[in-house]
Amino acid sequence: GKHGEFSAQYEYHCEAISNLNQIETQWFTHFPHTHKMTIQYLGDAGQKAASLTPKSSVITL
Structure with missing residues (x-):
């Protein structure tokens, strides 16, 4: 297998962050x-x- 790597940055602003x-x-x-x-x-x-992972793609905050 081949390995690839990269970096990305996202910024979110939410009025009701809670x-x-x-x-x-x-x-x-x-x-x-x-x-x-x-x-x-x-x-x-x-x-x-x-x-x-494909089976677990939710970030719980």
């Missing part, structure tokens, strides 16, 4: 050869990290 409890990505639908994604995110509770 109502936001998860983010669902469609990445694996658009890029079906992706096996795993490692993410880092920063929120009110601090910085966290998670791994996403």
Whole structure:
């Protein structure tokens, strides 16, 4: 297998941030050869990290 790596940064602004409890990505639908994604995110509770897969593509905040 081949290995590919890249970095992307997204920034969201939400008027009702207390109502936001998860983010669902469609990445694996658009890029079906992706096996795993490692993410880092920063929120009110601090910085966290998670791994996403095609079967588990929801970031729980």
